[in-house]
Structure formats: structure tokens, C-alpha cells
Amino acid sequence: MFTAEQWPIACNMLPFGNVAPDGSHIKDAPATVWASQMRQVRELGFDHIDPTDAWVPLGSMPEHRVKEFQQVLADEGLKVSSISMTRSSIVDVKHGEENLAAAHRLIDLAPEFGATIVNIGFMQALTAEQQKQLWFWLVDGHKDDPELRPLAIERTRELGEHAQRNGIQISLEMYEDTYVGTPDDAVSFVKDVNHPAVGLNPDIGNLIRLHRPMPPYMEMFEKVLPYSNFWHIKNYMRDEDPKTGSYASAPMPLKYGVINYRAVIRRALELGYSGPFCCEHYGSDSLGVCAENRDYIRQVLRSALSE
Template sequence: MFTAESWPIAANMLSFGATAPDGGHIKDAPATVWAAQMREARELGITQIDPTDAWVPLARLSDERVEEFRRTLEGEGLSIPSISMTRSSVVDRDKGDQFLAEAHRLLDLAPSFGASIVNVGFMQALTPEQADAVWFWLENGHHDDPALRDLAIERIRELGDHAQSVGVGLSLEMYEDTYIGTPDDAVAFLDDVDHDAVGLNPDLGNLVRLHRPMPHPDDMYETVLPRSNFWHIKNYSRDFDPRTGAYTSAPMPLKYGYINYRRIIRRAIESGYTGPFCCEHYGSDSLGVIAENIQYIRQVLASALD
């Protein structure tokens, strides 16, 4: 059992993006570029990162570059408890086969980095309207095709078999308008996959930020926490004016947003949650907010585990 200080809590590195200073892809950049970005995190007291494929896609690196990444990571004093895939759906009509192969490669790589979880989801590339919006979630995005649900179940079960064989977990990230876009849909999908190595990533921040009706987060978490094995954790403000029908939302540090994470994290521990946390934040000084959020989670854990 982890203590509050030893619990794996990573910073998601997606705030750095995938573009290197020279305009090329970060995966092709010199290791010194990776090191400089890792050092920014380390200087904030962050000791663990999640190398999401929205930053450095490990599955697309050659074996030699993977080892270069590993040496850079160790040189900066960082470790990896989880690896996330972002907008890389295994049932994407154009790239699903590629993304499935990349998920398998990450499952092979994860144990060598000490990662206990590989996170996948069914969200897909941003639409042009989303890319142009102030906040991408304010525009309508991808909706999963019900006709591909059986294929999605088959491919997640295949990945679950692989995950189990290498001793890691597979987590499914909740995201609106996908097969796991609501708590009930997520649990139903997980039941249909029916695999001990597969759990949920209850990233309900993805839902709370939407400008649409939404159950209270306490009720949503009550449904999914018992099935969760990993957690992208972030918070937002949320408001609704019944006179005009207008919603508002914006990213907030964990401590100040709409979701009461002191209560929810304690409830997660009571429900048996033992997975890693991965802190995310959009806008402003994302990395600085993440560093503060990590310390907040540790304080809540210290209280909950006392």
C-alpha cells in the first residue's frame, strides 16, 4: 500500500505540445530538448511524468531513441508511473490499426520504465472548429459510431490480454460522446470487455467542463470509482444560468474548482482505489498549476490515509 508521499502522482507533459523549437516534431528533436522540458518540471518539484503521445510518442520512437529517452529521463531524476495515449482511438477509421499497434508497443515498453498503467481512449483528432476555439471542448467533436462498438470491445480485450501478460493495467479514459462518455456507458462497456486487467480512467473533468446538462460529479464518481485503475485528474469552474440557459466553465486548480476533490479522493480510497494519479491542466501556467495540484493531492491523501 502506498503512503501519501510514495503514491505515484505524475505530471502530464501535454502542455509542452508536440512541436519542437525548430518547428519539427518533438519526437525527432535532440535529447537536449527533451531534457530542457523535463527540467522545467523537475525544478517545480515534480518527480514523475506521463509521457503522453501528445508530447513524445514513445511508441513511434526507434529502439535507439527509446533508450536515449530513458537515459534523459534518468539524467533529470524523473520516473514514469503511467503512459497515456491521446486522441489515438483503436477504432479510428483511418488510423485504428496503427493506433492499435502503438498501444501494443507501449504495453511492451511500460514495464521497462516501471509504469504500471497504459491509458487509452476513444477520443479522436480535433475538428477544425475545435482547433480554432478558445477552449476546444466548447465545439462539437467526434462521436463514436455504434456500429464499431463490438470492434472496440474486441480490440480492448486484445490489449487487456497483452497488458495482463506483461504485468501492467490498461485504463480506458472517459470522454464525451464516446463509448465510455457517461458513467453508465463506461461501466457497461467495461462489463462487456470483461477483463481483469482493464479498468476505467474516471476523467470526469472532461465532462464537467461541457456546456450541457450534467449529473453532479459526486453522483458520477460514485458510479465509476469502484471500477477505476488510473486517474487523469483536473478541475474546472462550472456555472449555469437557468434564465438564459447559458453555461460557463474554465480550468481551475484542483482545490478551487467545481469538483470537491478532498471529498472525492477520500471516497476513492474508501472504494479501494490504488492506481496512479496523472495531473492535467489547460491554459495559464499549466505546469505550475500541476505542481501545486500534486502537493494538494498528497495532503489530501495524508489526511485520508491517517
Template sequence: MIPFPNHLPDGRPIQDAAPEVWARDLVQVADAGFDAVDPTDSWLRLADLDAARRADFVAICKDLGLAIPAISTARRSVIDPQHGDDHLAYSHRVIDTAAELGVGHVSFGFFGPLTPRQQKALWFWTEEGVRNPDDPAVYRLAVERIRELAAHAEGCGVRIALEMYEDTYLGTARDAVRFVTEVDHPAVRLNIDIGNLIRLHRPVEPWAEMIELCAPHAGYWHVKNYYRIEEPRTGQVMTHPAPLMGGTINWRAAIRRALELGFDSPFLVEHYGGDGLSVCAANRDYIRRILSDRTISNDQGV
């Protein structure tokens, strides 16, 4: 749902809009050929709707043939210095909502709100955002709070995926593996959204190395791609959103390797800029072609 705004033209939030407004966006998703949707909370906070309005949302999805396999959260870090306690309580509500609706996966992250400079930029990732502190006490708090959420999720039959994101405790492949290993809970996996890192205008780990390190720990997976240009003489890096099959990451190779390493969760297709929904639909079809590859089907039982 990234291509859809979370406010109406008159400034009212989608959160407070009538169900008919939600339906207008979801009809476009269904018409683009999707049969599943993640109502990411950057668009609509499903966990903060009352029971009646949540039932309205579910009814719309059912009428459109849209399943809800996962719920993603964004910029609601449980270690936020001001709102961490509130975000922790909200994360528990997300797990409860997932359990109520039979949703198998939720995605959490430690990335903070966009800064004023990021909000003004054409592409927010070209400006520096909020960093997780280099503080052992805060790191321990992050581990403890994810373990708390994991215990809740496990009891509800829900799996947690932790989203990789720059300048957080999941900001590199090695950091992400270290953190999920430290949490050490069967309900917790990594959302190996390596597109969040490939798009940075700075040196990053090679995408294949990230896949090799992180795929053994992978759960619910956000996928997107970027064109990345590096000028070795000056060190300048520039990036731009790309369709999955056209950018820097070879997603055919990445997905094949992840399947070899045991990946068994849903994909969420994302895209920023342009007609993002149509690009997402093309990305969906591209992934389906990869998964229908007879060599993968025969080797992995897909």
C-alpha cells in the first residue's frame, strides 16, 4: 500500500475515513491482479481501528478477494526515546489483531520518523535519518522488547519479521544476524529488505553477500530494487527506484538462493515513485515466473 497516501486531499487521515474511502484504494489493488494485501500502517493502522471498523475493512477485502497474510509497521520503534512505550503497546495490539484475523506474519523495525530534511527531499533516503544509539543499555532494551513481543506472538501462532534498515541495530547484514541471534527466539526472523540498504548514497555490502548471510534467518520479506551508480574516482553514489528485474539486485539469483537456504514466507512487493502499483504488479508477476522455474520447482518443492 506504499503508493497510496495516508491522508485525503482535505488533510483528513485515511485512518478516520469512511470504509468507502479505503475501498477505493483496495479496488485498485484487486484490479491490478492482487489476491492478497498487507495493510501497512503507513497507510492504515488496522490495530487501532475499533472492532466494527476493523470488521468493515475485513469485509471489503473479502468482497474483493484479498487475503491478509501479513501486517507491516513503519517508524514505530519500540526503543524510540519519546514514544517507545507507546509503540511497544501498539506492537502488542498489532500481534493481537493479526491473531484475531488469522494473519500469520507481522513486521517490526527500529527506524524512526522521517526528519524534516527527509520530508523535503525527493527521495528521503538521500538525507540522513534517525540513528539507533551506540548504547549497550538501549541495545539490551531492544532485545528484551523483541523477546517480549516474540513470546506474545508465539502464543498467538504469529511470526515476527524484523526489518533491515540503515543506521539501526539491523542496519547491515552482520548487525541484523547478530541481533536476531541475540534475540534467539523461534518466532523471530529477519525481514531482509536489502533494498533499504542498496539505495543508500554511501558504500554498502554487496547484495549477494547480504543474501548469503541473512537468508538463513529470513521470514516475511519486503522486496524492491534500485539502480545504483558508483563513481570510483570521486566516491559519488546515486540511486533511483527500479523494477525488480531491472535494478542492481539480481532478484532471480537472490530468491533462488533464499529458497535453497529454507525461505518459506510471503513476499511483499514495494516500489517508490511513478505508478508504484503497476510496478508492484509487474514485480509480483516476475516473482511468480521465478517460482515457477522448473529447476526451482524440482529442487525446492515449490
């Protein structure tokens, strides 16, 4: 168990996107571009980042570029506590085998970076209709095929075996309409995988924002926290009008959204949670909000662990 001050709380680098200033893919950009972006995060007080593949896809980069990336990290005084794969499903009909290979590559790279978690999910690329929206979750996107669930379990267990050999863990990110799209589905899936190196990422924020009926958030957390080993943590405003059936949601800092994370984090600790946190936020100054969220999480940890 970490102390409150030692607990890894990373910034997700997703807000930077994967396009370099010159229009090329960020993975092909000069190391100075990576350094500039990392420096912005370090200046906000972060000492850990999550280099999601939606930013710099380490799993598909040549070795010399990975070494460059490691050097930039060291130069900027940053560490990696987790590496997330975003919209890179290992059972994608077109790219599943390619994504599986990238996941294996990340499992081999993670220990070199000091990361203890490789986070995967079954969500897939945004649809054209989702890309038109102010918030992509306003319309439905990909829905997992039930017939591919056994393959998803088999490949997840395969990744778990590899992760265990490398002394790290796999975390499955909760996301609507996937095999881990509800608390019950997520618990069922991780039980069917049945591997000690595979747990859940209780990203209930992905569900709370949806414009559809939703169980009380604490009820959802109670189901998944006992299986959780990593946490993409974010919050939203949520409003429901039972008379009209209308919903509204928008990203909010952890302290102000509908989920009371002071209560949820304390409950997670009671249930034995000991994994890293990764701060996420959409819209506005995402990085600035993530920095505020980090400080909030650390204060909650400090309070809870001092008792």
C-alpha cells in the first residue's frame, strides 16, 4: 500500500491527440514535440503520465523511438505508472490481431517504464455520427458482438498470462455496450477470465455521462470495486427529468460532479484498492482540471489513510 504522497496519480495524455504541429502523426514527430507536451504536464505538478496509444502508440513504434521516448521522460522528470490502449479492441473484426500484438508489446514494454498496469478495453473507433456531436457519447457507438465474447475471454486470459510473467497486471476498462459495459457484465467477464493478473478499471464516469437510465452510482461501484486494480477517474454533471425522459450531462471536476468521490475513494480503500489512478477530463482546460483532480484525490487519500 502506498502513502498518500507516494500514490501514483497520473495525467492521461489524451488531450494532446495524435497529430503533431506539422500535421504528421505524433509518433513520427521530433522528440522535442513530446518534450513540450510532457513539460506542460510536469509544470502542473504531475510526476506520472499514462502514455495512451491515442497519443503516442508505444506498442507499434520501433525500438529506437521507444528509447527516445524514455529519454524524454527522464529529461522531463516524469514516470509512467500505467499504459492505456484506447479504442484498440483485441477482438476488433478488422484489427483485432494487430491490437492483440500491440497489447503484448506493451506488456513487454511496461516493466521497462516502471508501469504496473496495461489498460485495455473493447470500445472501438468513434462512428462518423459520434464525431459530429459536441460530446461523442450523445449517440450510440460500437456494440460488442456476443458471439465474440469467448474469443475476448481467451485473448484477455492470454494477455493476463503474459502480464503475470512480467510482474504486471491487465485492467479492463468499463465502457458502455461492451463486454464490460455494466457492473454485472464486467464482474461476469472478469470472473470468466479467471486470472489473478486481470482486474477491472471501474470507469463509471463512462456510464454516468450516458443519456439513458442508470443505476445509482454507489450501487455500481459496490459491485466492481472489489475486482478493480486501476482507475480512470473522472466526473460529470448528470440531470434526469422523469416526466419527459430527458437527460443532460457534461464533464465536471471530481469535486463538483454527481459522483461523490470522497465517499467512493474511501470505500475503495476499505475494499482493498491499491492500484494507480489516472486523471481524465473532456473539454475546457483538460490538463488544468486533471491537476486539480490530482490534488483532490491526494487530499482524500491523506485523510482516509491517516485514520
